[in-house]
Amino acid sequence: MAKLQKSIDKRNALVGATIELVNNNGFHAAPMSKIAKMANVSPATIYLYFENKQDLVNKVYLEVKSSFTDYAFKTYTDDMSVKDGFELIWKRIADFKLKEREEAMFLAQCDNTPMIDEPSRNEGIKHLQPLLELWERGKKEGVIKKFSNYILYAYTINPLSFLMLMQNRGVFQLTENHIQEAYKSAWNSIKV
Amino acid sequence: MAKLQKSIDKRNALVGATIELVNNNGFHAAPMSKIAKMANVSPATIYLYFENKQDLVNKVYLEVKSSFTDYAFKTYTDDMSVKDGFELIWKRIADFKLKEREEAMFLAQCDNTPMIDEPSRNEGIKHLQPLLELWERGKKEGVIKKFSNYILYAYTINPLSFLMLMQNRGVFQLTENHIQEAYKSAWNSIKV
DNA sequence: TAAAAAAGAATGAACATTCATTTTTTAACA
DNA sequence: TGTTAAAAAATGAATGTTCATTCTTTTTTA
Numbered sequence: 294m295a296k297l298q299k300s301i302d303k304r305n306a307l308v309g310a311t312i313e314l315v316n317n318n319g320f321h322a323a324p325m326s327k328i329a330k331m332a333n334v335s336p337a338t339i340y341l342y343f344e345n346k347q348d349l350v351n352k353v354y355l356e357v358k359s360s361f362t363d364y365a366f367k368t369y370t371d372d373m374s375v376k377d378g379f380e381l382i383w384k385r386i387a388d389f390k391l392k393e394r395e396e397a398m399f400l401a402q403c404d405n406t407p408m409i410d411e412p413s414r415n416e417g418i419k420h421l422q423p424l425l426e427l428w429e430r431g432k433k434e435g436v437i438k439k440f441s442n443y444i445l446y447a448y449t450i451n452p453l454s455f456l457m458l459m460q461n462r463g464v465f466q467l468t469e470n471h472i473q474e475a476y477k478s479a480w481n482s483i484k485v
Numbered sequence: 486m487a488k489l490q491k492s493i494d495k496r497n498a499l500v501g502a503t504i505e506l507v508n509n510n511g512f513h514a515a516p517m518s519k520i521a522k523m524a525n526v527s528p529a530t531i532y533l534y535f536e537n538k539q540d541l542v543n544k545v546y547l548e549v550k551s552s553f554t555d556y557a558f559k560t561y562t563d564d565m566s567v568k569d570g571f572e573l574i575w576k577r578i579a580d581f582k583l584k585e586r587e588e589a590m591f592l593a594q595c596d597n598t599p600m601i602d603e604p605s606r607n608e609g610i611k612h613l614q615p616l617l618e619l620w621e622r623g624k625k626e627g628v629i630k631k632f633s634n635y636i637l638y639a640y641t642i643n644p645l646s647f648l649m650l651m652q653n654r655g656v657f658q659l660t661e662n663h664i665q666e667a668y669k670s671a672w673n674s675i676k677v
Numbered sequence: 678t679a680a681a682a683a684a685g686a687a688t689g690a691a692c693a694t695t696c697a698t699t700t701t702t703t704a705a706c707a
Numbered sequence: 708t709g710t711t712a713a714a715a716a717a718t719g720a721a722t723g724t725t726c727a728t729t730c731t732t733t734t735t736t737a
Binding site for chain 3: 338
């Protein structure tokens with residue numbers, strides 16, 4: 294009498310292949326047959342792990358998003374000053390985008406296209422809670438401007454995606470010096 | 486003996502349909518058959534105006550990009566102060582993104598995915614020349630920080646795309662007040 | 678050895694592009 | 708001005724391919 298024992302390696306291979314193929318071509322140009330081939334698996338096997346293509350891509354999105362925010366907030370605690378907390382989180386996000394380029398590109402693609410369905414997208418947004426709370430605290434303490442959180446996000450965190458995209462396209466090389474410049478821009482744009 | 490006289494109306498309809506369908510679904514989910522139907526034209530007719538689908542989308546991209554930068558730089562002249570010039574350009578860009586939502590969404594989609602081929606992408610970048618020259622001047626005059634142009638772009642202009650995307654997804658409503666906040670963020674992040 | 682897991686081949690739908698005709702436009706001339 | 712025929716423009720249907728998903732069979736596991 295067998296027990297349900299699907300291979301975690303196969304699932305990981307599928308997730309990795311999905312990320313790589315979607316990065317290169319986008320959702321609709323990442324066929325299930327290629328994903329299967331890259332994961333060394335039969336196309337039919339994908340359907341043992343995921344309901345269909347949309348489900349596959351939703352789940353990959355949520356897992357990558359989790360791994361991103363886990364990394365971003367790992368060393369942050371809410372007894373830090375707003376300034377220190379922001380610097381810490383910002384730099385860890387930059388770090389993630391530089392070190393985990395494939396994953397970061399995948400998230401950027403998901404966030405900028407209608408690839409992910411709305412329930413999964415909303416689920417993904419929840420992971421940013423610690424940052425939103427930090428901003429609320431900063432506004433209450435009078436440390437950062439009382440701007441909408443969307444403006445704060447747009448001018449501090451999101452620009453990192455643009456820089457990463459340019460770097461990944463080979464348009465320019467992002468150095469430690471650029472990261473420092475970018476951090477200064479980010480902080481200047483919101484500090485009181 | 487007839488003369489070449491293809492209908493400009495049909496071509497415009499095709500361009501408009503391409504923008505609308507790509508916005509909703511992305512390049513690969515905007516089939517030629519649907520583009521044709523939306524433009525009230527036979528699928529075969531598309532091939533009288535464009536070589537193939539890639540050519541269609543490249544050309545639409547370059548035309549929209551032109552219309553965008555024409556609007557952005559229309560009232561700018563290089564005898565303005567750097568501060569005034571930046572404010573003018575920034576606000577006209579915001580204006581375009583609010584008024585021409587479909588076109589702005591289309592550009593954002595093109596700039597964030599591998600949808601456009603590289604030659605056309607490089608062609609599109611050239612249209613930003615006046616802004617880059619303004620920044621160079623600002624750095625020379627000591628008015629703005631000596632940051633890389635990519636950083637300057639990422640923290641001043643590009644965030645508008647994020648705000649527009651959130652607005653178009655119905656996540657929040659971008660008001661005149663937000664625009665003013667966003668402009669302040671943008672300028673704070675680069676001014677000396 | 679029985680049930681789960683995996684596979685490869687099969688299915689049917691959707692797609693980009695081309696083909697064979699039809700319709701419209703043009704301009705030379707009656 | 709009105710007629711006509713040649714060329715351009717436009718079409719709907721056909722073609723061949725690619726894809727997501729399912730079906731049937733084989734392999735692995737406990």
